[in-house]
Amino acid sequence: MARRRGRPRREEAEQIDRDLLSHALEHFLDKGFEATTVDAIAGSLGISKRTVYKRYGDKEELFKAALRGAIEEWLAPLETLLELESDDFEETLINVARHIVTTLNSPAGVRLIRITNTESYRMPEIGSLLYFRGHQVWSRYLVDLFARKIFADVSPVPDLEDLAGAFLNLLSSPARLIAWGLQADQPDLEEFVRTRVGLFLHGVLPDQTTGPTNP
Structure with missing residues (x-):
């Protein structure tokens, strides 16, 4: 006996909703908010x-x-970052940075940054959405990582949120430039990550521990 037509079952309704959001996203990303129609x-x-x-x-x-x-689909869960940790802090930071840069520079990441930049002037809440579900999640993880790995026995402790923000800013520039159309090519991932981690950990000045060098 054929099933009676009527309201879709829960599973069907959930699938319709997933398909609707997926199709809507493609339309919005392809055409922008204004040019996209519900029709x-x-x-x-x-x-x-x-x-x-x-x-x-x-x-x-x-x-x-x-x-x-x-x-939600673009960002990996926090457990993914925790799995990248090792006993060596610099190597941990390289692993984490590699993951963050790969996520930001992915096609999905660049498109999300692009449409958020375009539409957030009219809908500020979507900028907040990307910040709180993306940037802030990474920031909180980094604050915890720095507290555990560097500053557990240090006093006074610097502003760890500021340090996390500085580190994320070092990593996010290529994705922003690509999203703005100012850079076409992806950077060499490994070189970029190791340079940025080295800059964050050691700064730009040469090592001063050996004292001045005589001419």
Whole structure:
């Protein structure tokens, strides 16, 4: 006996929602918020506009939901960072930096940065969304890492949030330049990561421990 038509079952409804957010994200990333229409999104899925509006109310709420889902998929869980740690702090920092740079410079990362930069002037909350679900998660992890690995027995402890922010800023410049269209090529990952970690840990001045060199 054929199943009676009516409201979709829970599994079907959840799949429709996943498909809707996925299609919506592609439209928004490809065309931008203003040029994207609910008609086009619904048509690409073969569903009605009414179904879209019933779930998300309006285009702006759909955009935010699609962006939120994309950020959740883009970012690896905290456990991934913890698994990169080793007994050697510099090697740990290189591993973590490599992961962060790879994530930022991925096609998904660049597209998210690009659309957030474009639309956040009108919807500031989407900038906050990317910050709190991305940058701040990494920042909190780094604060904890620095506290455990460097400053456990040091007093006074410097502003660890400031240190974490400085480190993330060193890593994020290529992704921003690519998103802005100012840089076409990806940097050499290993060279970039090791240079930035070395700069963060040792600064730019030569080692002064050996004293001045006579001419």
